[in-house]
Structures are given as structure tokens and as C-alpha cells.
Amino acid sequence: MKFDNIIIGGGLSGLTCGIKLAEQGKKCAIVSSGQSAIHFFSGSFDLLGKLNGQEVKNPLEAIKTLPDAHPYQRVGIKNIARLAVEAPQLLDRAGLQFSGKSDQNHFVLTPMGIMKPTWLTIDDFTRFEQNDVFPWKKAVILNFSGFLDFHTLFVQDGLKKYDVDVQIKNFAMKEFEAIRRNPSEMRSTNIAKVFDQGEDVLNEFAQKVNQLSEGFEVVILPAVFGLFTKNVVTDLKSMINKPLVLIPAIPPSVPGIRSQILLRKRFEELGGTYFLGDIVEEGTFKNNRLVAVQTNNHGNIKLEADQFVLASGSFYSKGIVATRDKLYEPILGLDIDGDIDSEKWLDEKFFNDQPYMHYGVKTDSGFRALKNGKPIENLFAAGSVLGGANALKEGSGAGISLLTSLHVAEQILK
Amino acid sequence: MKKEIFEPFNSSDNNFEQCVKCTICTVYCPVLEVNPDYPGPKQSGPDGERLRLKDPNFFDESLKLCLNCKRCEVACPHGVKIGDIIQLARIKYSKKKPKVRDMILANTDIVGTMASTFAPIVNPIVALKPVRLIMDGVLKIDHHRIFPKYAGMRFETWYRRYAASKQNDFKKHVSYFHGCYVNYNFPKQGKDLIKIMNAAGYGVHLLEKEKCCGVALISNNLIKQATKQARHNVEAFKKSIVDKNMPVISTSSTCIFTIRDEYPHLLGVKNDEIRDKSELATRFLFRLIDSGKLKLVFKKDYRKRIAYHTPCHMEKLGWSIYSTALLKMIPGIDFVSLESRCCGIAGTYGFKKENYKTSQGVGKPLFDQIESSDVDFVATDCETCKWQIEMSTAKKVEHPISILAEALDVEATVKLWQK
Structure with a gap:
């Protein structure tokens, strides 16, 4: 061949x-x-x-x-x-x-709650121009009940150093009950697949986020959105009524798999x-x-x-x-x-x-x-x-x- | 008596310890996506294996929900044979006896022989709605399923009557493992194969009695019988490959995958002497063309828009490129690639009432792609994928060999090597 x-x-x-x-x-x-x-x-x-x-x-x-x-x-x-x-x-x-x-390096907020210098950041995530200031003073970290691959306490501890008042809230939705039954499969990619499947779930989720984040300036969520379609991320950002900061979860990474799929697709489309x-x-x-x-x-x-x-x-x-x-x-x-x-x-x-x-x-x-x-x-x-x-x-x-x-x-x- | 923990028994002949727990396999498991009752390839495979080696009671019957598509193995960056580990665990530890229904579905040879003998009666009866409802209620074969029609004359009978005598006119020869589907349901595919091979200058012969490859027996845990048939087939292949120096080709991706890989991996039946010379017809033809030994000439007026579906076992073999390359050689073909996704049928799996929902859920992304592709028909190398796509979409499915046979200019092709 x-x-x-x-x-x-x-x-x-x-x-x-x-x-x-x-x-x-x-x-x-x-x-x-x-x-x-x-x-x-x-x-x-x-x-x-x-x-x-x-x-x-x-x-x-x-x-x-x-x-x-x-x-x-x-x-x-x-x-x-x-x-x-x-x-x-x-x-x-x-x-x-x-x-x-x-x-000129910019900074991203890592899962350990620190600012790390970097070169290129995919648009799911937030770019910070300085590593000594977090632009918001009151933040809420939201996590899916039973999701073990997002360590909210690390992020909270990290942000305290920037004088940010951070609260952690967990929430449940019936759409995730099925994957929660099996703790080893409550993984970011499986959560992402649920959001990929329908707008209704995303709508309901966004409403919930808006309720839970009332009184806060910024919402922090794990990056579990848009496995096979990127629209989920852009849709979510438009539905949430305040700035959204996504933080990488433990791999396999949702934006990573999407990147792999898109790069391979591009390569194959070129023959x-x-x-x-x-x-x-x-x-x-x-x-x-x-x-x-x-x-x-x-x-x-x-x-x-x-x-x-x-x-x-x-x-x-x-x-x-x-x-x-x-x-x-x-x-x-x-x-x-x-x-x-x-x-x-x-x-x-x-x-x-x-x-x-x-x-x-x-x-x-x-x-x-x-x-x-x-x-x-x-x-x-x-x-x-x-x-x-x-x-x-x-x-x-x-x-x-x-x-x-x-x-x-x-x-x-x- | 329970074994002591420190005896050497807690070592395994599969490579589960190569797993680094990266979880990438679970991303590509088609079952996990639609059925949360399945623990997923990582837990069912390498993770579970660690426990099962300590105590077989850790075996979980939900492992039967695995389709054996092997997409986890294709995805694994460390070469862990996840699918094999799961299937071997079912073989070793499952205590569930196969049901009557499973035996009927798995024994494609016996059922096929009976059904094709009485094809004019059997075909309309099993297609009747009341009959399908009874099969659903009594046998738990889902009533949405339509059995493939049985042919009145078996391929083997047709071959002996109409084709066998001409095959010795050729200088080069191959054997053909036709499989149950060609024999009992769709002899045309076998006839198409003979048409192409003859046009390429090869005589086609049948093996000295082939038996069903046994894939359905393996998946329904009828291991003794599967092993017996595997041994029989390896011997039959040897007579062709070793004794007569005639390679064996097939048109069924699953049969050939089972014979090449599942025999040694799952049944412990050695096939070293025959493995390299047992392959798909599309690969055999591709090699001839790629090395300049054969040229196919196609009809000028053949025009079709065709999408190719990669069956899971083709994905594992990595051989879909041979089929697609051959199809792309036909000048009048407008070729559409589909993203490789499992169709959900997995042989007998999707026929079972308890799996129907999972099966259709798995296949949905593929069906959606096909429905929106605006093609004349779909091409694929697997017969059960064909049934599933035809049952679940509005499109007809053809085997690449049948498409080649239809588009081939036989006379012009023969002239090229007869000169």
C-alpha cells in the first residue's frame, strides 16, 4: 500500500x-x-x-x-x-x-486552584492575564453529586489565596441517576454524553446553575461539556447569566477527546x-x-x-x-x-x-x-x-x- | 476447596496488568453509552480480572451485556486485550446455562439446514406478526426482529450442481469459506464471489465440509460445541492451505475474525499454520491489485452513490481499507464515508428481547448518519450489520463483493490476463 x-x-x-x-x-x-x-x-x-x-x-x-x-x-x-x-x-x-x-504567557486556573502560565488555551476555558489577581470576589463552585473526578476543595483552597469568597455546592439531577448507580462510571465523558444528547437537559441544568449561583459573581464548573459537539459549551455559556469558569476534571478529558476527534476528522477530510x-x-x-x-x-x-x-x-x-x-x-x-x-x-x-x-x-x-x-x-x-x-x-x-x-x-x- | 491466595494461580495468561487505568476504553464503549447496567470495559475487563483471580465469586453476570465489538481494544493505548478478558471471564466463570432460545439462535448450522429445506414454509411463517409475538413471548426473541429469509437452494448445493465442474479450468486456485449466511440465506453473495474470482483467473473450491465458525456459540456460551467446530474448521483449512497450497478466502468479516483471532484467544485452538493464509476476499483482491498482478475493468455505465459502514470486527482487523479501496476503484461510484460506529446487533445479541433497547440505542448514531447520507445503498462486509441496518433504516445493504460483481466488466477483465 x-x-x-x-x-x-x-x-x-x-x-x-x-x-x-x-x-x-x-x-x-x-x-x-x-x-x-x-x-x-x-x-x-x-x-x-x-x-x-x-x-x-x-x-x-x-x-x-x-x-x-x-x-x-x-x-x-x-x-x-x-x-x-x-x-x-x-x-x-x-x-x-x-x-x-x-x-507573552497568559494564565489558566488549574484543578489545584493555582494560576499556571501557558501559551494557547482552547476557548472552553478562561484566560487570565495576571497570576496575582482573580477578577471576582464571590465565587460558587458547583459539582454533580457523586462526581469524584473534580476536587472542589483544592480549587476553593487555592482561590482563598486570592481573597476570593468561595462556596461549594453539590446538586443532583434525575438525568444523572442512571450513571451514578455505577460509581466507577460517573466520569466526565459520561456526563458529557448526557448533555450531548439533548437540549432539555442543558436547559434544566442552566436554570439550576442560575438559581444556585444567585448572589455570586462567577460560576465555577468542571469541564464536562461538549464531547462530540462543541455547541454544548457555547450554548451553556449563553444560558448562564454570569461569567462561567470551567476547570479541567480528571482524565479522560472532554475537551481533549473532542480535540482528538476534530483533528482526526480534519486529517481524514483532507484525504x-x-x-x-x-x-x-x-x-x-x-x-x-x-x-x-x-x-x-x-x-x-x-x-x-x-x-x-x-x-x-x-x-x-x-x-x-x-x-x-x-x-x-x-x-x-x-x-x-x-x-x-x-x-x-x-x-x-x-x-x-x-x-x-x-x-x-x-x-x-x-x-x-x-x-x-x-x-x-x-x-x-x-x-x-x-x-x-x-x-x-x-x-x-x-x-x-x-x-x-x-x-x-x-x-x-x- | 478454595485455593490459598499465595499460590501461583493469581497470575493470568492475558495481559490485564498492562492496564494503566486511563479509562479511555470506556469512552468508546457503545454499550455503556446507552445501558448503565453494564459496568463498562475497564471494570468488566482488567479491573474485574484482578478480583476474579482472587475469588471467582467476583464474576458479574452483567458481563453478558458486552457486545464483544472490541472497540475498547482498538482504543486502548497499551494493547490490553480488554474484550478477550471479558469474554474469557464469561467462559470461565459464568454459571448461567444457555436458554433454549440461545441454542436456537446459536446453532446457525442446524437451524439453517432445517429452515432452508422448508424455506417456502418457514419464511412466510416467521415473518407473520402473530408468530413473531409468540416467539417474543415464549422464546424472548424480540418481535421487532425479522429473521433473514432462508434460501430454497443452499449455496453448497448450487455450487455442486452449477459451478464446481468449471473451477478446474483455472490455473490458480483458492478455497472459499462461505459461512452460514451465504449457505442458508443469501447464496447470491457466494455466486458474486465466484464471478469475481473467476474473472480474476482463480478457480474457487469449497472446503472439505466447513462448519459454522462458531461465533454465535461463543457469545451464547456454548463453548464445548464451539471448540469442537473450531478444531474441525482448522483441520479443514489445513487441508486446503497446507496440503494443497490453496489460501482460504471468505466474504464474512466476523467468520474470518473468529477463525483468525477468537479461536486461539478464546477457545485455545491453535491456528498458526493457517492464520496468515485465511483472509477476506477483499484483502486477497487488494493484494493482487496493489502488487500489480491483477487489474479489474469496470462497466462504464455503472453509477451509484454508496456509503461504507465499518463493522466492529473490521475496525478491529483494520481491514475496511481493502473494501473501501476496491469500491473507490469503480469509476462510477460516489463514495460516502460514515463515521465508524457500532450498529448494535452484534450477531444474536440484538435478537434477544432483553437487549433490543440497548441494541437500537447503540445503533442510533449510525442509523442517523445513514438516513441523512442520501445514498443508493450502504456497503458493508458483515451480514448481521446488514440485517440491522435494513431493519432500522430505509436503506438496502450490499456486500462490497456484490457491488464489485455488479460493476465488473468480466470479459474485459479476463482479456487482460488471458493475453
């Missing part, structure tokens, strides 16, 4: 790369071993949130001081600035509206093929080129392409695997940028910058993956499978995924 480009990995990085290539008329396929980490999406994409433990105000400026091995440095500061403008436009064409600036639940088992290499990959589902019908992109993720997605004594890239056996000595993988202090977090697939300056010390001419690596950054410490995971995959797509389109 022949394509122009094949991308291994169907998460944020793979989909961004696939959409960009397909928009330029390439016939693309994405092979994804299962649903992706977009299901854990908090609602915001970070470019650079922290540097040496300090909050970053202007990510584009701060990036300049990052080490040379960092993916941003390897993409190039100028390119980053340009691609950072392109990324939200690409998302917008997929039906996902984000706002934010790459030269892309998305193989879900399939695994690349091996690659056929010839003269320093990857000619084809063999997958579990397609067996001896190999998938061929002119260029390949490895966007298989880091340790969690098994893009890189560590056993007791071995660190390796499991799909194509590529070279790894990381310490051979397993003693050096970990810092014994858990909250320190862990060395293993910086490990990833080795590439040349053009993001071509290395195998046995030599770059594979038509195989690029993008996203968190790349090493050189501790995305968790820096708050740079989504930025690296989006921008390296756009950069790699540009290399392919050259």
Missing part, C-alpha cells in the same frame, strides 16, 4: 504533521497503536512555562537561553517564532479555537488515512532509506512511503522503552540519545530534573533519525520521542510536539 508520507503515532504531533502535509496535497497515513495522550489534554498548550525554576513571561525571549540540544534550538529561534503563529491557525482550520501569544489500533512491527531499510513498514493488521501488505515520520511519543506511549539495563527505541531500533549506564538515569531526589526525561531518539540537525550512527535519509522524528528537553519541568511538551512536527513537515515539503 503506497502513500507519500507515513507517520507512526497518532497523537498531537502525528496529527499536526499529518494535517500540514495533507493540506499541501500529500497522500498521508497515520498508524496509531491506540487512542492518544490528547485524551489527557488540560485545555492549554504550553510553549515554555518555566526556566530554571522561574516562571517565564516571554517564551520567545526565554527560548534563546535554552541549551543547544533543546528541540527549540534545533528548530531555530526564527522558525519557532514563525511556526508558533502557524500552529493555532492549523488548529483553527480543524475547528479548534485557541488564543494566546508566543511572546488522510488513520489506522487506529495497529502497530508497526518492523521496517524495511535499503541504502540508508526506510522503504516500507510492516504492521500487525496488514501483515505482508506492507505500507510504503517516500518519507516517514516517527512521532511515537516518549516513555508513557512506549516511543522509548527502558528495561532494567537497556534503553531502546522499540519500533525501528533507532539510536537513542541517553546514558548507557542505567545508574545515571535517575536522580534520587524525585522532584529534581530527572536525567531520563531528556532522553530521546538521536537525530541529525535536520531531524533525521539515526540508526547505527547514520541518519536515515527519509525518516524524521518529531514530538516527544525527541530528546533534549524535560517537558514536565519546563512546561514545553505541547510546544515541542506542535512546532517540531510543523518543522519536520516543512523539511518534507522542501
